[in-house]
Amino acid sequence: MKYLLGIDQGTTQTTAVIVNEMGEMLEKNSAQLPARFPQAGWVEQEPNDIVRTVKEACAPLLDKYEISAVGFDNQGETFIVWDAETGEAVTPAIVWQDTRGQSVCDALASSVDPNLLRQKTGLLLDSYFSAPKLKWVFENNPDIRKKAHEGKLKFGTTETWVIWKLSGGKLHITDPSTASRTLLFDMNTFQWDDDLLKLFDVPRSMLPEIKPSAGHIGDVDFGNGRPLPLHALLVDQQAALFGQACFNAGEMKCSFGTGSFLLMNIGDKPKLSNNGLLTTVGWNFNGHTAYAFDGGIFVTGSAVQWLRDNLKFIPDSASSHKSARNSKDMGVVVIPALQGLAAPHWRTDVQGAMFGLNRSTTSDDIVRATLDGIACRVYEVVTAMSQDLGQRPPHLKVDGGPSGNPYLMQMIADLLDIEVRVSAALEATAIGIANLAGMSALGTSFNELAQNWKSETSYKPQMKKAEREKKLAQWNKALDAVKIFHK
Incomplete structure (x- = not known):
């Protein structure tokens, strides 16, 4: 049996999995990754902690299996700057959630053509991406800027940094999917873009x-003296798209966690959204190219945590399902915009709200309305993607903790009027990057991986059209009121 090592270097933890050649996960191990918040809007990690968690997650698996290939996925926009000679970081890892680059975006806004920027990058001028934050580092640390322009410093997202370390400085690499999250990369030519480099x-x-x-990219050594061949690199959400076997245009997945991250495969040509979505590179290798529409919803699991921890309405997240089933008042609406409205609205100023409260309103009603609000947000993004591509997805594949909530999954199926399939694989992201490594090293085919994908359960739509239309009309009225309130 051939074994593959998949490494998912995420924001809160690093997870390593062992996958066999059939794409089945045999074992996993995780290491927690702490973050720090030095001031409002700043989110940082210790660069050496990232390397440590990768080694810790992989360590118990390395001696147990004869590994044929390694795949590595990463957080996306999080980056580090380090000294090219010593390999020592000169910045913290500045995390994708960090907003310190907003002042750079504000300063550049009047001189940047947003349409040209989107045509090149598929993205918006936003602090979410790496380049504005890197420019902020230069503006606030003249010595770092000087050394960078003298060729003495290196830049990299988390996989670039870790692979540099694990290769003893021999490999300074990234892939098109990750590069497409920086605002420095032209998604049409698959190259760093001179105009964007100058801009930032x-x-x-x-x-x-x-x-x-x-x-085969090169070899990485996890510290046990046995280098392993590295065969795959992707951003985490693209790895999940691959892991969910969304290989054809129109197929899509939603990974639930703190937020919900939806990606739809749109085929081998880039398309720009007319409905507030990003365009990103899915993957690019050996004649196989996929682009994807990207729609992030920043509050999903965190809304359920809010119900549990702040409002004390439920004892644990799993109880939200039972609580929603107990609700009697369907007139309560919750807009769960606890961190603004991301795709497809992009209104960071909007805050959460409740509508339809009365003397008989119970905590169960508010829990139910919050889950309905999450489902409505997913409906909005899937609908925007369908309109942009000109076709509805055949189904929605889902993974992550909240995908285990039957009430929420049934509501999403009802609102979308399509089947929702819950992945049997809990670690779709790490399995996805391992499977991509297997495709490179073992010759596994897209067809084999698609056939091996399994669902744990599925939810078929049950809601009548009139009820669906009433619920969505109610949501849209509440949403319009919130947007007006925050104008």
């Missing part, structure tokens, strides 16, 4: 080499 004052010398998403 980034010297080309500090950027990693862009390698295909799959193929």
Whole structure:
């Protein structure tokens, strides 16, 4: 049996899995990754902690299995700057949630053509992405800027940093899917873009080499003296899209966690959204290219945590299902915009709200309305993607903790009027990157991986059309009121 190691370097933890050649997970191990919040809007991690968690997650698996290939996925926009000679970080890992680059975006807004930016990158001018935060580092640390322009510093997202460390400084690499999250990359040419580098004052010398998403890239050593071949690189959400076997245009997945991250495969040509979505590279290797529409909802699991921890309405997250079933008042509406409205609205100023409260309103009604609000947010993003592509998805594949909530999954199926399939694999992201490594190293086919994908359960739509239309009309009225309130 051939074994594959998949590493999912996420925001809160690093997870390593062992997958066999059939794409089945045999074992996993995780290591928690702490974050710090030095001031409002700043989110940082210790760069050496990231390397440590990768080694810790992999350590128990390395001696147990004869590993044929390694795949590595990453947080996306989080980045580190380090000294090219010593390998020592000169910045913390500045996390994708960090907003310190907003002042850079505000300063550049009047001189940037947003349509041209979208045509090149598929993205918005937003602090979410790496380049504005990197420019902020340069503006606030002249010595770092000077050394960068002298060719003495290196830039990288988390996989670039870890692989640099695990290869002893031999590999300074990324892949097109990750590069497409920086605002420095042209998704049409698959190259770093000179105009964007100039806009954000980034010297080309500090950027990693862009390698295909799959193929033998080089060897990495986890500290046990036995180098392993690295065969796959992707952003975490793209790895989940691959892990969910969404290989054809129109197929899509939603990964639930703190937020909900939806990606739809849109085929081998980039398309721009008319409905507030991002366009990103799915993967690019050996003649296989996929682009994806990207729609993030920042509050999902965290809304249920809010019900549990702040409002004390439920003892644990799993209880939200039972509580929602007990609700009698269907007139209560909750807009769960606890961190603004992301895709497809992009209204960071909007805050959460409740409507329809009366003397008989119970905590169960508010729990139910919050889950309905999450489902409505998913409905909005899936609908926007369907309109942009010109076709509805055949079904929605889901993974992550909240996908185990039967009430929420049934409501999403009812609102979308399509089947929702819950992945049997809990670690779709890590399995996805392992499977991509297997495609490169073992010759596994797309068809084999699609056939091996299994659902744990599925939810078929049950709601009548009139009830669906009434619920969505109620949601839209509440949403309009919230947007007006925050104008």
